[in-house]
Amino acid sequence: MTRADFSLLAATLAAETPDSIPWTLPGGATARWIDVGALVVEPAGVASADLLLSAGVHGNETAPVEVVEAILADLIAGRLTPALRLMVLLGNPAALATGERYLDYDLNRLFNGAHARHPDAREARRAVQLEALAAGFFEKAQGRRLHYDLHTAIRGSVFEKFAICPYLDGRKARPEQFAWLEAAGVEALLLHSAPASTFTYSTSHRSGADAFTLELGKARPFGQNDLSRFAGIDHALRTLIATGQTDDDARPDALLGFRAKFDIVKLSDAFRLHLDDAVENFTVLPDGMLIAEDGDVRYLAKGGDERILFPNPKVKNGLRAGIVVEPVALR
Numbered sequence: 001m002t003r004a005d006f007s008l009l010a011a012t013l014a015a016e017t018p019d020s021i022p023w024t025l026p027g028g029a030t031a032r033w034i035d036v037g038a039l040v041v042e043p044a045g046v047a048s049a050d051l052l053l054s055a056g057v058h059g060n061e062t063a064p065v066e067v068v069e070a071i072l073a074d075l076i077a078g079r080l081t082p083a084l085r086l087m088v089l090l091g092n093p094a095a096l097a098t099g100e101r102y103l104d105y106d107l108n109r110l111f112n113g114a115h116a117r118h119p120d121a122r123e124a125r126r127a128v129q130l131e132a133l134a135a136g137f138f139e140k141a142q143g144r145r146l147h148y149d150l151h152t153a154i155r156g157s158v159f160e161k162f163a164i165c166p167y168l169d170g171r172k173a174r175p176e177q178f179a180w181l182e183a184a185g186v187e188a189l190l191l192h193s194a195p196a197s198t199f200t201y202s203t204s205h206r207s208g209a210d211a212f213t214l215e216l217g218k219a220r221p222f223g224q225n226d227l228s229r230f231a232g233i234d235h236a237l238r239t240l241i242a243t244g245q246t247d248d249d250a251r252p253d254a255l256l257g258f259r260a261k262f263d264i265v266k267l268s269d270a271f272r273l274h275l276d277d278a279v280e281n282f283t284v285l286p287d288g289m290l291i292a293e294d295g296d297v298r299y300l301a302k303g304g305d306e307r308i309l310f311p312n313p314k315v316k317n318g319l320r321a322g323i324v325v326e327p328v329a330l331r
């Protein structure tokens with residue numbers, strides 16, 4: 001593979017060794033393959049912002065990886081010229097190679113120190129590495145710090161594309177971001193209500209990044225994605241990279257707001273979810289419905305337009321097996 005046709009995905013899946021040698025892209029930007037699944041692009045001029053784009057934190061969520069690969073290919077070929085600093089991280093190379101969500105433990109439950117509780121999981125080492133790469137990238141930031149962690153979901157969704165804002169330690173989300181999310185085709189925004197062990201909570205909390213998890217459709221294996229369904233995020237990211245313009249004065253009116261009300265936690269092997277596989281994310285829960293139970297613990301819906309998100313009885317014990325959300329005003 002020459003520099004001109006370098007593919008981060010191919011190099012990552014083939015477990016090639018990164019060389020950290022900078023090379024100049026057509027148009028004068030610089031690229032460096034700094035670590036496994038990690039590439040940094042610096043613009044020729046002053047960077048107007050610092051964008052971390054991660055994909056493949058879950059190995060079965062392949063469409064966002066393909067979107068990011070296509071953007072990188074255009075940057076490397078000089079068809080796209082960056083106005084900002086960019087770091088691309090492919091989250092879980094080993095799981096991407098096997099097409100599984102994770103190998104030993106869900107990587108997106110191991111950030112912000114949680115890796116120390118699962119030292120033997122291969123993902124624990126990767127979480128440490130990713131956190132160090134993200135922190136190193138943002139330490140050198142001179143502009144606005146942005147992190148978009150791109151995912152797809154196991155289930156279908158009432159809102160096909162939605163964003164998740166990590167808990168902001170009491171601060172409010174910056175409304176300037178909402179217009180960009182809408183331009184990317186995002187229909188709903190969930191605000192988390194508590195700290196978490198996710199990548200976006202980590203970069204928000206530790207590096208002060210405006211971080212969002214973006215859920216962009218349904219998870220499918222490589223080769224089975226209809227990338228036309230990802231045109232909105234593809235276009236919004238390319239515009240952001242080319243212009244470096246992160247704020248938008250437009251007043252979005254269609255973005256629906258939700259807040260996390262409570263987590264459904266799988267405590268033991270006795271956990272039973274009373275929602276079948278066809279139930280989509282953001283389905284309204286009838287008042288009084290028994291959503292799940294685990295021994296003596298019963299999770300009940302309390303009405304008021306409560307909805308279910310990410311119901312999954314197959315998670316490991318101790319992890320979130322669903323979130324009950326409710327509408328909230330965004331501004």
Ligand SMILES: O=C(O)CCC(=O)N[C@@H](CCC(=O)O)C(=O)O
Nearest residue numbers: 108153154155164198213310312
């Ligand atoms: O479809 C599912 O059940 C999970 C999709 C997914 O991976 N979602 C992320 C959300 C992370 C966040 O809360 O910011 C995850 O569960 O890690």
Ligand SMILES: [Zn+2]
Nearest residue numbers: 058061151152
């Ligand atoms: Zn995911």
